Amino acid sequence: MKITRKEFLKISGACLVALSGKEVLAVLDNPAEGQSSSSSAGKARKQLGMIVDTRKCAKAEGCTKCIQACNAAHNIPSFQDPDHQIKWIWEKPFDDIFSSYETQYLDASLKEEPTPVLCNHCDNPPCVRVCPTGATWKRPEDGIVMMDWHRCIGCRYCMAACPYGARSFNWVDPRPHIERLNPDFPTRTKGVVEKCTFCSERLANGQLPACVEACPEKALVFGDVNDPKSEVRQMLAKSYALRRRAELGTGPNIYYLI
Amino acid sequence: MFMLEKAMVGSRRYWVWVCALLTLIAVAFGFYLHQLSYGLGVTGMSRDVSWGLYIGQFTFMVGVAASAVMVVLPYYLHNHKDFARMTILGEFLAVAAVTMCMLFILVDMGKPMRVFNVFLYPQFHSVMFWDMVSLSGYLVINITITLVSLHAEQQDVHPPRWIKPVILLSIPWAISIHTVTAFLYCGIPGRTLWRTAVLAPRFLASAFASGPALLILLCLLVRELTSYDVGKKAINSLAVIMTYAMVINVFLLLMELFTAFYSQVPELTEHFKSMYLGTVGPNSLLPWGQLSVFLMIASLIPLLVPTMRRNETILAFTCAMVFSALCIDKGVCLVVCGFMPSPLGTMTRYVPTLPEMTITVGVWAVGALMVTVFYKIALSVEIAREASYVPAYKYAAGEGVTGLQAHARSNQSV
Numbered sequence: 307m308k309i310t311r312k313e314f315l316k317i318s319g320a321c322l323v324a325l326s327g328k329e330v331l332a333v334l335d336n337p338a339e340g341q342s343s344s345s346s347a348g349k350a351r352k353q354l355g356m357i358v359d360t361r362k363c364a365k366a367e368g369c370t371k372c373i374q375a376c377n378a379a380h381n382i383p384s385f386q387d388p389d390h391q392i393k394w395i396w397e398k399p400f401d402d403i404f405s406s407y408e409t410q411y412l413d414a415s416l417k418e419e420p421t422p423v424l425c426n427h428c429d430n431p432p433c434v435r436v437c438p439t440g441a442t443w444k445r446p447e448d449g450i451v452m453m454d455w456h457r458c459i460g461c462r463y464c465m466a467a468c469p470y471g472a473r474s475f476n477w478v479d480p481r482p483h484i485e486r487l488n489p490d491f492p493t494r495t496k497g498v499v500e501k502c503t504f505c506s507e508r509l510a511n512g513q514l515p516a517c518v519e520a521c522p523e524k525a526l527v528f529g530d531v532n533d534p535k536s537e538v539r540q541m542l543a544k545s546y547a548l549r550r551r552a553e554l555g556t557g558p559n560i561y562y563l564i
Numbered sequence: 565m566f567m568l569e570k571a572m573v574g575s576r577r578y579w580v581w582v583c584a585l586l587t588l589i590a591v592a593f594g595f596y597l598h599q600l601s602y603g604l605g606v607t608g609m610s611r612d613v614s615w616g617l618y619i620g621q622f623t624f625m626v627g628v629a630a631s632a633v634m635v636v637l638p639y640y641l642h643n644h645k646d647f648a649r650m651t652i653l654g655e656f657l658a659v660a661a662v663t664m665c666m667l668f669i670l671v672d673m674g675k676p677m678r679v680f681n682v683f684l685y686p687q688f689h690s691v692m693f694w695d696m697v698s699l700s701g702y703l704v705i706n707i708t709i710t711l712v713s714l715h716a717e718q719q720d721v722h723p724p725r726w727i728k729p730v731i732l733l734s735i736p737w738a739i740s741i742h743t744v745t746a747f748l749y750c751g752i753p754g755r756t757l758w759r760t761a762v763l764a765p766r767f768l769a770s771a772f773a774s775g776p777a778l779l780i781l782l783c784l785l786v787r788e789l790t791s792y793d794v795g796k797k798a799i800n801s802l803a804v805i806m807t808y809a810m811v812i813n814v815f816l817l818l819m820e821l822f823t824a825f826y827s828q829v830p831e832l833t834e835h836f837k838s839m840y841l842g843t844v845g846p847n848s849l850l851p852w853g854q855l856s857v858f859l860m861i862a863s864l865i866p867l868l869v870p871t872m873r874r875n876e877t878i879l880a881f882t883c884a885m886v887f888s889a890l891c892i893d894k895g896v897c898l899v900v901c902g903f904m905p906s907p908l909g910t911m912t913r914y915v916p917t918l919p920e921m922t923i924t925v926g927v928w929a930v931g932a933l934m935v936t937v938f939y940k941i942a943l944s945v946e947i948a949r950e951a952s953y954v955p956a957y958k959y960a961a962g963e964g965v966t967g968l969q970a971h972a973r974s975n976q977s978v
Contacts, residue, residue, distance in 0.1 A: 389610030389912070402909045423908070432753050438692035439681040459681050460604075460674015463692050465614040469754025471907040475614060475674065477605035496603035497674025551907075554753040 353449035354427065354504055355531035355559035356518070357538050357547070360400065362525035364419055372422055373397065375520030379505065381493045383483030392474040394502040395424040395517050404548055404562075421562070422517070422526075425472040425502040426550065427451050429557025433464035433473065442499075448530075449559070450504045460497040469551050470558070473501045504528075531559055567718065570944040571937045577789075578940070585933040592926020595919040596671060604674055607920040612912035613903040615672070617896060617924050622668035624774070624895035625931075626745045627767060629661035629702065631775020633738035634805050640731055646797040652717075652942050653786070653794070654779055655710045658738075660934035661775075662703040667927045691747045698741045705734045710938070718945045742767050749902065757835035757902040766816040767894070772809035774890040776802045777883035782935070784880055792943045803879055807867040810886055814860055838911065839901045847904055848913045853897045859889030 363369075376382065376395045385391050397420035401408060431451050434444050441457040442464055444450070465473045479496045487493070491507060494500055505515035513519070518526040529538035538561070547561040574582075599606045609616040635654035638644035647654075670676050687693050709731055716723035746764035753759065780802055783794045824832035838844040839853040847853075863885040866872040873879055905911050916924075 389612075390605055391611055393611075398908050405909055435689050436691065436752070438687055438690040438696070439678075440685045440687050441681075457678070457681055457685065458675065459678045461669075461672070461692060462614045462674070463690075463748070465611075466755065466903075467752045469907050471612070474611055476603065477607075477609070478603040496605075499674075551754065556753065 351449070351532060352447060352530045353429065353532045353559060354509075355449075355529065355538055355561065356424075356504075356515075357527040357541055357561045357563060358422055359523075359525045359527070359563045360419065360421055361563065362523040363421065363521075365525075366523050369522065370397065371520045371522060372517035372526060375516040376502070378486065379488060379491060379508070379516040381480075381484050381488050381491055383480035384485060385483055390477045392476065392480060392500065394474075394500075395422055397421060398423050403550060406551075407548065423470070423472070423550075424517075424560065425451060425504075426470055426556065426558030426560045427502075427504060428559065430555060432467040432469065432556060436463045436467040438463065445506075448509075449532075450506055451501075452503055452506065453500055455492070455494050455498045455500065458498040460499065462499060464499055469554055469556065473499050475499050531561075567714070567941050567945065568937075570941045574940065578936075582933065582936060585929045585936070588929040589926050589933065592923050592929065595922045596926070599671070599919060599923065600676075604672075606917060608914050608916045609920075610912055610914070612906040612910055613900060613914040615899055615903070616914060617900075617916045617920055618668050618672035620895045620897075620899040621924055621927070622665050622672070623745055623767075623899060624891055625661050625664045625668065626699070626742050627771025627890075627894065628775045628778060629658045629665060630738040630742040630768070631771045631779070632658035632706070633735055634772050634776050634809075635779065635802065636731065636738075637735050638801070638805075640728075641735070644801065646795060646801050648798075649792070649946075650779070650783060650794040650798045650802070652710065652713060652946070653783060653939065655706055655713075656938035656942060657775075657779060657782065657935060659703065659706045659710060660931045660938065662699055662706065662741075663934060664927050664931040665699055666703070667930060668924075671923055671927065691744060691751055695741075695744045695748055698737070698744050702734070702737050702741050705730060705737055709734060710942075714942055714945055717949060720949060739768065742771050749899075754907055755902045756831045757898070760820065762816050762819055766813060766820075769809050769813035769816055770890045770894055773806050773813055774887050774894075776806040776809070777886040777890075780806070780883045781880060781887070782939075784876065786939060786943065790943055790947070792947055799876070799879070800874060803867075803873050806883070806886065807873065810860070810863060810867055813890075814864065817857075817860070834905060835901055838904050839897055844905070845911060846913070847901070847911060848915050849897055849900055852892050853901070856889045856892040856897060859885045860893070863889060 373395055377384070380394060382392050382394060399417060400419040400421045401412075401417040403421055403423055427450055429449070431442075431444060433442055434451060437443075438461060439457050439459055441454045441459070443452055443454075445452050460475070462475055465475060476494055476496045476498055481493050481495075484493060505513070505517075508515060514528055515526075518528045527538055527541060529536040531538055531542070533539060541563070542561060545563050547563050549558045549561055552558055595606075607616060607618075632654040635647050635651050639647040639651045670679065673679060682693060682696050709727065712727045713723050743764045746767040749755070749758035750760060750763040780799055783799060787793045821836060824836055834844045838847040839849070840857060842850045863882050866878050866882040867886075873882070900914050903912070903914075
């Protein structure tokens, strides 16, 4: 059988259409399939998360050891000007973090209770979705939202997209403002965005995140929230916990026990 | 090449203007070098208000660029002959506006030398990637159209047939650049001021008011300075388009306000309260927000009364009102107030600094210089062509001398 070029092109074109049509039909047939398979795979995978036990945290009044440990480990510069501050983990009054759970009659001391906030390492992070260069991404093996400071172009779209205010931008050169240099961790340059990475560099050495290790009250508990046997899961099964702005569908992985 | 030689001859007034713009650009460039070495800390932006004047002005200029479609569409799709002499001006304005957009993005970047990472590591899920694609595509399309049509006019031949589909493509493409720019904002989960389906339509409506307002002002200015007149009919038509767009824009703003204030959901109301009422604050931009609303509403009166709209002096003032209202609204307030309050409930003050404002003015000066040079080239070609026609026609009627005089006058005045 002889096939002219025109016929060949016709047939191959038809085959392509048929093949792609099959794919489309398969998805239309079972729209949940694509989603559920990926999300169940996501569930089976590791997702690191953290519990902040606010009751334990409140016991140590005026304690900022978690923040100091993080700042020292990651060469966080200290700026007097609040506009230029770099913050990976920091404190805010409980009421500011959970304003939608406000009950107006809560005692002022509890409302004002300083509570640690940090990157939520979301299941579905908006910052990763918007980044135009892939400089921030969700690490498949453990769900950490990572940053590549060499690829970031400093457009700050991720800062607009993050509903938690977890990201900081280097408005000026941070290096002269680092109090004590940790030679084991990179410093950053002006013009890039940074944030908490759950101490990926310490995890690689089998250590816990610096903040978790530094907490004298053991108020920070770290682990795999996808593993039903993990300590975090055992704790979350037994008490009520809050997540910041979970209604946005971001799937935050920092849980606050109250 | 590109007929740039036509921009190299001009009156004393022309050169004073060009030199003034070049000086502004040079000063702004000096401030930019400072920003480059010190960091974006020279601006008024902060951890909480992480986008400011640059991104606001970028957003506004995308609208001005897109609005060329308001001349191109009636002319090419509806054969609206009145716009014949205006279309080329609209298209050149679009080229200058897109260039300004790109400059605003560039000056806002923390690492401008890495800008090509957007194309080296393309992220198809990022709206910013698509915004870059649509903007650069629009620039290429408009440069092609303007160069080809101008070249044809100069040679006094019909433009090549293949340019027609490119022009038709520029119509949906213009809509797309501003839609995608709105998607930058309305696709973000946590910022309630922006997360509204009405944002893209409102962006388009305000663009189709502010762009024509600028184009009308430019046409009036061109008529003052040269012998090129786009015609009263063209200006009136464009003013009607601007009126419709402005009314739709105000209507959509009222939709936003109704939804927020009747439902009384704090998330929705707090931004508007801080922008327009000052009951949530303090907001350093409150007077600007109020001014923009005042100008928007005030401009509706001369727009909607036909006798006022047809009076060119009143129209010029109205255009200035429309343009400045929307430049403040979209170019400053809408972007900056989206960050107020911050996700943690802080109202952070934002005041642009001197370097930031100078760099912004510098980008505007680049745009103005481009418009000046483009219009100079285009009008030299147009006027020369018309002058060469007129004597032939008038010669037959025995008025050759007048034609030659007209030619000489037009050469002088451009």
